[in-house]
Amino acid sequence: MPAPAIKICGVTTPAILDAVIAARADHVGFVFFAKSPRHVPLRDAPALAARTEGHVSRVGLFVDADDAMIAEAVAAARLDVLQLHGEESPERAAQLRARHGLPVWKAVPVASAADVARAAAWVGAVDLILFDAKTPKGTLPGGMGLAFDWSLLAGWKARAPWGLAGGLNPANVAEAVRLTGAPLVDTSSGVESAPGVKDAGLVAAFCAAARAA
Numbered sequence: 001m002p003a004p005a006i007k008i009c010g011v012t013t014p015a016i017l018d019a020v021i022a023a024r025a026d027h028v029g030f031v032f033f034a035k036s037p038r039h040v041p042l043r044d045a046p047a048l049a050a051r052t053e054g055h056v057s058r059v060g061l062f063v064d065a066d067d068a069m070i071a072e073a074v075a076a077a078r079l080d081v082l083q084l085h086g087e088e089s090p091e092r093a094a095q096l097r098a099r100h101g102l103p104v105w106k107a108v109p110v111a112s113a114a115d116v117a118r119a120a121a122w123v124g125a126v127d128l129i130l131f132d133a134k135t136p137k138g139t140l141p142g143g144m145g146l147a148f149d150w151s152l153l154a155g156w157k158a159r160a161p162w163g164l165a166g167g168l169n170p171a172n173v174a175e176a177v178r179l180t181g182a183p184l185v186d187t188s189s190g191v192e193s194a195p196g197v198k199d200a201g202l203v204a205a206f207c208a209a210a211r212a213a
């Protein structure tokens with residue numbers, strides 16, 4: 001089984017961006033969602049984007065964002081991918097893909113086998129389906145460090161590119177890849193010392209563990 005692609009999400013500082021690049025992650029995620037402790041203000045995005053050039057692809061994470069917000073972030077961070085993490089519809093995803101000419105990833109919240117089955121609605125509308133843990137009502141729709149029961153993915157027959165998120169960290173990512181065969185793994189809280197505070201050592205450990213899986 002080839003090593004999974006790796007995305008480190010919620011990067012907000014040049015120092016951690018350098019750690020992500022040094023650890024040879026494939027994707028870095030910038031969160032454009034004001035309620036998140038990992039929110040990147042638009043004014044900070046150009047400098048972060050410039051640092052990534054030629055090293056890592058830039059994924060912009062949005063939660064039910066409007067057109068203006070997404071267009072500004074695409075320009076400021078020179079995004080390569082749009083990740084939708086809210087209640088966007090397949091039609092909205094397809095519209096954004098056409099408008100920006102960028103791949104669109106959609107997070108699908110999972111707590112049951114039915115949630116995995118519902119991911120079929122996204123096949124064809126997006127470029128990658130990201131299975132993530134369903135979070136409690138009233139909390140952030142992701143970035144909570146919560147894992148779901150990975151065995152639920154046994155019902156997913158991989159009819160589309162997909163990835164695994166939710167509570168992944170250096171200690172469990174190898175097991176997650178072994179059990180699910182995920183072609184892409186995505187983490188945020190699992191490489192932090194506190195919400196929104198990334199740890200360069202944990203970033204390196206996560207990438208090494210994912211690659212060794």
Ligand SMILES: O=C(O)c1ccccc1N[C@@H]1O[C@H](COP(=O)(O)O)[C@@H](O)[C@H]1O
Pocket residue numbers: 009010029031033036037038061063085132140141142143144145146165166167168186187188189190
């Ligand atoms: O990171 C956030 O703050 C965030 C906010 C709103 C939606 C999604 C968010 N993060 C994404 O959630 C998954 C799982 O994160 P974790 O590893 O469990 O912390 C991942 O894709 C994050 O990028």
